[in-house]
Amino acid sequence: MKVTVVGAGNVGATCANVLAHNEVANEVVLVDIKEGVAEGKALDMWETSPINLYDSRITGSTNDYEKTAGSEVVVITSGIPRKPGMSRDDLIATNAGIVKSVTENVVKHSPDAKIVVVANPLDVMTYQAFLSSKKDSREVFGMAGILDTARYRSFLAMELNVSPKDIQAVLMGGHGDTMVPLPRYTTVGGIPVTELISKEKLDSIVERTKFGGGEIVKLLGTSAWYAPGAAAAQMVEAIVKDQKRVFPVCSWLQGEYGMKDLYLGVPVVLGKNGIERIIELDLNDDEKGLLEDSAKSVKSVLEVLDGMDI
Ligand SMILES: NC(=O)c1ccc[n+]([C@@H]2O[C@H](COP(=O)([O-])OP(=O)(O)OC[C@H]3O[C@@H](n4cnc5c(N)ncnc54)[C@H](O)[C@@H]3O)[C@@H](O)[C@H]2O)c1
Numbered sequence: 001m002k003v004t005v006v007g008a009g010n011v012g013a014t015c016a017n018v019l020a021h022n023e024v025a026n027e028v029v030l031v032d033i034k035e036g037v038a039e040g041k042a043l044d045m046w047e048t049s050p051i052n053l054y055d056s057r058i059t060g061s062t063n064d065y066e067k068t069a070g071s072e073v074v075v076i077t078s079g080i081p082r083k084p085g086m087s088r089d090d091l092i093a094t095n096a097g098i099v100k101s102v103t104e105n106v107v108k109h110s111p112d113a114k115i116v117v118v119a120n121p122l123d124v125m126t127y128q129a130f131l132s133s134k135k136d137s138r139e140v141f142g143m144a145g146i147l148d149t150a151r152y153r154s155f156l157a158m159e160l161n162v163s164p165k166d167i168q169a170v171l172m173g174g175h176g177d178t179m180v181p182l183p184r185y186t187t188v189g190g191i192p193v194t195e196l197i198s199k200e201k202l203d204s205i206v207e208r209t210k211f212g213g214g215e216i217v218k219l220l221g222t223s224a225w226y227a228p229g230a231a232a233a234q235m236v237e238a239i240v241k242d243q244k245r246v247f248p249v250c251s252w253l254q255g256e257y258g259m260k261d262l263y264l265g266v267p268v269v270l271g272k273n274g275i276e277r278i279i280e281l282d283l284n285d286d287e288k289g290l291l292e293d294s295a296k297s298v299k300s301v302l303e304v305l306d307g308m309d310i
């Protein structure tokens with residue numbers, strides 16, 4: 001079973017490495033537009049197989065989509081990352097065209113693939129892939145919620161000095177600074193987090209989470225890749241192993257949460273058919289207000305996309 005990762009940069013290469021290392025797929029194909037980069041990184045990864053003891057085959061290709069034919073899942077990471085001082089939305093002018101052409105090539109060779117979009121601005125790039133793929137919306141979705149929730153969970157684990165494994169949380173909304181971590185749906189080994197931490201501390205962790213991407217950009221001069229690559233690989237694993245994992249995923253809403261014709265992060269069941277079910281939580285008025293603000297922010301970027309000639 002084959003999985004393709006398009007974009008052999010920081011996120012794509014990390015994702016491919018996790019997929020091969022964890023034997024999620026027996027064939028991983030890495031594609032990039034830059035001559036030799038995907039081949040070189042794939043070869044370097046394959047040379048770790050005798051050390052790390054895996055046998056997933058990993059190969060690279062410079063823009064030859066024939067090699068991706070018949071992929072079960074395709075992860076689209078191709079696109080420029082932001083630099084300090086930029087917002088994710090500033091990337092739309094370059095990335096919309098890249099996502100469009102890559103999606104068309106992907107679908108031509110793997111018409112049945114589930115497509116996981118990673119390029120930013122995430123919610124709008126996922127919509128672009130949906131438009132360009134002409135596929136069922138349950139088969140085209142975006143990765144952001146697993147990453148954002150992981151940041152939230154990791155910050156809580158540091159603060160409480162507990163294992164991150166024991167922290168469960170829900171985070172919804174767009175992948176921007178208006179994302180909505182939900183303390184009411186956050187538990188530590190089954191205990192509501194609000195019983196273990198002061199409101200002030202929890203509020204500051206929620207704020208840090210919302211700006212978690214920017215925190216890394218400021219430190220590195222480019223955006224994160226270890227956690228994003230691992231998060232995308234976790235989505236691939238849920239699909240190819242039909243795990244029915246419950247994750248926040250950027251999904252096409254058709255009335256859920258009172259929203260229509262919009263990609264936004266919501267909890268879903270992820271399995272072999274892609275998004276198998278959207279879970280609707282009974283949000284309180286404050287939570288609904290925050291989700292609506294986040295949707296508004298995504299819609300303003302969608303308007304930019306609508307005005308573009310790509
Ligand atoms: N959704 C998320 O949570 C999340 C997290 C991290 C990064 N991102 C986004 O993912 C994207 C990639 O980030 P990165 O750090 O890996 O960037 P990067 O610059 O390291 O890698 C991007 C790669 O895409 C390739 N590329 C560009 N156009 C292409 C095309 N038409 N076909 C194939 N390959 C092409 C480039 O050559 C480059 O190797 C960015 O848009 C970034 O903002 C999203």
Ligand SMILES: O=C(O)C[C@H](O)C(=O)O
Nearest residue numbers: 082088120213214223224
């Ligand atoms: O912050 C970015 O620009 C990249 C990504 O969306 C992230 O959250 O790490």
